[in-house]
Amino acid sequence: MxxxxxxxxxxxxxxxxxxxxxxxxxxxxxxxxxxxxxxxxxxxxxxxxxxxxxxxxxxETYVTIGEHEVKKAEYDYYFYSGINSLYSYYGDMLSYMGLDLSKPLDEQNFSEDMTWQEYFDEQAVMQMKQVYALSDELTEAGFEYDATEDVNDFVDSLKTAAVSAGATSEAYLKASYGSFATIKEVERLVERDSIVDAYYNDIMEGIEVTDDEITAYYEDNKDNYDSVDYMIWEVAADIPETEEETVDETETEDETAETLSEEEQAELEAQKAAEEEAVKEAAMADAEVKANDMLDQITDQESFETLCEAQADEDSIEYLKTNVKMSSVTPTTVASWLFDSERQTGDKTVIEYSAGNAYYVVYFLNRYLDETKTVDVRHILIPSDAETTDEMTEEEIAAATEDAKAAALEKAESIYEEWQEGEATEDSFAALAEANSTDTGSSTNGGLYEAVTYGQMVDSFNDWIFDDERKAGDTDIVETEYGYHIMYFVGDNGAAWKLSIEDTLRSQKMNEYVTALVEPMEVVYAKQPETEETETSGETTAETTEDTTAETTAETVSESVEETEE
CATH class of the missing domain: 1.10.287 (Helix Hairpins)
Structure with missing residues (x-):
């Protein structure tokens, strides 16, 4: 080193x-x-x-409708609108239709060859086709409609629903119309749909339906519009009620059944069923004899009445039926007999109703076309409900009820006086109805009810509008169980049967018109999933597993809120 x-x-x-x-x-x-x-x-x-x-x-484009490229957010709007609409109408009854909104839609069948996913897809596509076809046409025709109020109403209802669900408006919107939904986009679609609806109604109102067309349709469908008057009496079979078995008897039968073979048990059950059937047949045979005996004694309407009154246990039993449509007659075997084209006044018969264990004695009086006029009327409803609690005594409730009625009457009289001192026209009445009426069925339409049939409204309301002396322009205040109604009689309308047929024919013509518009529109999905395609309504609807789970608004909103919080 x-x-x-x-x-x-x-x-x-x-x-x-x-x-x-x-x-x-x-x-x-x-x-x-x-x-x-x-x-x-x-x-x-x-x-x-x-x-x-x-x-x-x-x-990117999700589906092309004719010449229009539709993005996913717009498709979702119509897809989920279909679900929301069905749910709002049927609610929890959807389960009886085979639809569970908490499970994937493509795993549930709407029919033998269609899933619920495909069904809602088809509905969404058809809706978009109609909207685009009519939108193109109204643009070309220069049709204008201010949908501002419709959009504002939508936004207000959205906010109210979101508050009720305990969610933000954004979360509620996405839960209702898909994850891509924005208030700006949905407002645009609501505005367009409102304009299209206005155009649709404008065209429909302009469609002419002639008297000859109405007559021809009636001749082909008389059973749906004619009325009958008839008399009917039920002779029920006197079937002895099965005696309730005691606990000891039940235990004995169970012990006996345990000692028998399956064949012996089946033979025993068959024997018991045969005995019960024999008892029923004997009772039905006896009822048939009684019914035919009554039939033999009937010579006219008066004799039928006499026989019924002699057998009636109660004075309230109704045996005379007047102005009855075929759809309202039960059972259907009676309806078929009454509406037979060969039926004549004075015809009588006995009809078996095995499902109800009875026979019916039926006497035919008349068949006709009810020409009673319908009426148009406006009204302003001022409710007279009193605020009560369970802790209140009967006297306190009675007093509160009287006070509420007095306050309602005073308000009704004040509004009525305001109208009388103003222009006192139908238009001014309609404006007051929209500002004051609590009747949700007419308040947004100036309080108007059109083509009201006799008996459609509650008694005092009905009696006022169908008074023989009633004439156009008549006004008054009428009390019903709902409160006080400020009335304005618009005038007579056509017979119900004629208006019904006219509406049916106009709808048919409108459907033909729209069908002709949408038929040439081709539907093409941007991405075809690797699954079998299904032909529906002349267009190809691809099956997809994307967004197949649809849930009720409340459930979906809840999840959206949780995700937002996370």
Whole structure:
């Protein structure tokens, strides 16, 4: 070792190892840092890719309707509108239709060859076809309609529903119309739909239906519009009620059944069923004899009445039926007999009703077309409900009820006086109805009810509008169980049967018109899933597993809120 070389002491070697170790540690840190950076780059890439995918899915064409490219948000609006509409109408009854909104729609069958997913898809596509076809036409025709109020009503109802559901308007909107829904987009669609609806109604009102067309339709469908007067009496079979078995008897039968073979048990049950059937047949045979005996004694309407009154246990039993439509007659065997084209006044018969264990004695009086006029009327409803609690005594409730009625009458008289002192026209009455009436069925339409039939409204309301002396422009205040009605009689309308047929024919013509518009429109999905395609209504509707789980608004909103909170 030369003199120039320094001897390595134990301290020097220790420091050298520490330095080398420090160098290794710095290298590890650099490697870890590089790894973290790579991981972050990967995460950013994944996020960017997901964002890109979402952006693409949101902005690319989902389906083409004719010449119109529809994005996913718009498709979802119509898809979920179909679900919402069905749910709002049927509610919990949907389960009886085979639809569970908490499960995937493409795993539930609407029919033998169609899932609920395909059904709602078909409805959405058909709705879009009609909207675009009519929208194109109204633009070309220069049709204008201000839908501002409709959009504002939608926004208000959305906010109210969101508050009721305990969610933000945004969360409620997405839960109701899909994850891509925005208030701006949905407002645009609501506005367009409102304009299209206005155009649709405008065209429909302009469709002419002639008297000859109405007459021809009636001749082909008389049974649906004619009325009959008839008399009917039920002779029920006197079937003895099965005596309730005691616990001891039941236990004895169970013990006996345990000792019998399956064949012997089946034979025993068959024997018991045969005995019960024999008892029923005997009772029905006896009822048939009584019914035919009554039939033999009937010579006219008066004799039928006499026989019924002699057998009636109560004075309230109704045996005379007047102005009855075929759809209201039960059972159907009686309806078929009454509406037979060969039926004549004075015809009588006995009809078996095995499902009800009875026979019916029926006497035919008349068949005719009811020409009674319908009427048009406006009204303003001021409710007279009193606020009561369970803690209140009967006297307190009675007093509160009287006070509420007095307050309602005073308000009705004040509004009535306001109208009388003003222009006192139908238009001014309609304006007051929209401002004051609580009747949801007419308040947004100036309080108007059109083509009201006799008996459609509650008694005092009905009696006032169908008074023989009633004439156009008559006004008054009428009290009903709902409160006080400020009345305005618009005038007589046509007979119900004629108006019904006219509406039917006009709807048929409108359907033909719209069908001709949408028929040439081709439907093409941008992405065809790798599943079998199903032909529906002249267009190809692709099955897809995307967005197949639809839930009720409340459930979906709840999940959306939870996700937002997370």
């Amino acid at each position: 030369s003199d120039n070389e320094k001897k390595m002491t134990r301290y020097d070697m220790k420091m050298q190892r520490r330095q080398q170790g420090g160098q290794k540690t710095d290298g590890g840190v650099r490697l870890l840092a590089l790894g973290c950076i790579a991981f972050l780059v990967f995460c950013v890439g994944v996020f960017a890719w997901k964002t890109y995918q979402t952006h693409q899915e949101k902005n």
